[in-house]
Amino acid sequence: MHILILGAGGMIGRKLTARLVADGTLRGEPVTALTLIDVVEPAKPAGFSGEVKTRAADLSAPGVAAQSIEGRPDVIFHLAAIVSGEAEANFELGYRVNLDGTRLLFEAIHALGQAGQYAPRVVFTSSLAVFGAPFPDIIPDEFFLTPLTSYGTQKAMGELLLADYSRRGIFDGIGIRLPTICIRPGLPNKAASGFFSNILREPLAGQEAVLPVDESVRHWHASPRSAVGFLLHAATIDLAPLGARRSVSMPGLSATVGEQIAALRRVGGEGAVKLIRREPDPTIARIVSGWPGRFEAGQARALGFQADASFDDIIRAHVEDELGGKIAGGA
């Protein structure tokens, strides 16, 4: 089993790589080769006995897509993307990487498939950003594509391409719309969604964090561990039940900021909660007010995708995976 990860250097790409190396198998077959590509060369994973190729390359540059798949990977995880804020600020870059890069990949598979029998599994990471407000309280699986950002537009167009190429048998594709990842490890960032992770991650590390919105704000979350689980499950299951509708909203955990904080109190203690400083930011509050709070995700659950059971679990997974089991200051 040869696996290609495009965007292998990102947070999810690194965790996916580590999990594949740890498992050693996918779909019950041994993982014998990994090709890891990102704009900055990904690190070679430790402890992997198979063949590893790492490469710094921009999928939207000429020839890169074809070179990426010349080893005929059985499974392709396409995580490479310009993120939402950057795609909004840089119109051309977003379309080039998120739309053209995706199409070039799909066309490279098409070209290789025509030369012989080749139709890999393609797992495309899409986003809730394909949907835009106004929303019903619970967003159904069949909600229409209404992106309000260029990033969401590009992801929605990628979903449509994925479905058409899959319908034609060029590859066997699935698009998975990931919830907002929480707790995102690393440094605090100024993305409008950053605070959802900041208010948990920083206090757990003994640092202060800023909460710019009201505790009543509700959003849809998945842990990095769950996101990796979604990717592996998407690479494994039979996609025939999807028919021609190839993109699926992943299950997640719907929680208010207040519920997040209550979970932090239970897992990290009152000392951690006291590190959250309230500093209302009307701009962020306005942006976030247009974000989805809860999805039906019945189709994904029926397909066996599993969300985190509680925010306590999300926090505990972060403490295990990122903090070596230790909470600063203790509970």
Next chain:
Amino acid sequence: MHILILGAGGMIGRKLTARLVADGTLRGEPVTALTLIDVVEPAKPAGFSGEVKTRAADLSAPGVAAQSIEGRPDVIFHLAAIVSGEAEANFELGYRVNLDGTRLLFEAIHALGQAGQYAPRVVFTSSLAVFGAPFPDIIPDEFFLTPLTSYGTQKAMGELLLADYSRRGIFDGIGIRLPTICIRPGLPNKAASGFFSNILREPLAGQEAVLPVDESVRHWHASPRSAVGFLLHAATIDLAPLGARRSVSMPGLSATVGEQIAALRRVGGEGAVKLIRREPDPTIARIVSGWPGRFEAGQARALGFQADASFDDIIRAHVEDELGGKIAGGA
């Protein structure tokens, strides 16, 4: 008022041109210039006193999009497309013309707008093909994009681009999803949808027509006259009420084949009906069984788009517009 029609040589393009010339105004302003482009050079319209440019060009060829808009048209009707059957048979051609051609047009407007103040009205003809079965009995305005053909995929991607470019203020765009055009003038064709028109047009001209499906088949129709009305209305109305959701399913007439035939009997007489020969074709029956029967179209109606009132009206409009008021054999 300078108007550009891309795809001006097609059936709808020619009727739109004729109507603009006959009206002499759009949005209450005199039509002073027409630019008419198609892959085959469109005919210069008779009786137009303003400036006319006609040109044979492929919108997807380098430089054509920029040249098309160098006269800074106030309104752009984008009707140019590879039709459904051809886009399905020729994958590359469909994507090149229907997706790349549309994107090149939008990017040319973007480039021209950056050089000065330019943000025209863009009317993009989309299609019911952005939706695919299974359908509810009445398809709501917010039904999700589920194309089952490459043509539908390309039109859905065009809708998404249109919305994003409009949201950014690059132009003021609206996508209109036309019902199946009935009665399509001209010769019988072998498109799977051809019989909807053939069974009316041919008997009205004293010719035999083949009906390949059961009379219970229900579909969604608009006359060529209504389609031109939709285009002009789309060019005229304030689009602010659409917000970021820029594509609208047009109203139409939901009718079974049996209801079409009953209307033919009322307008054209029993002699016309007797010219319909029943010759069941399981392949066409299967294709058509996946087509929509009825749309809600409430948003379009609220915006003032008006469908044909009855199939009798659709037939009478055809007799007036195409047959000089005369039915072969008489009623």
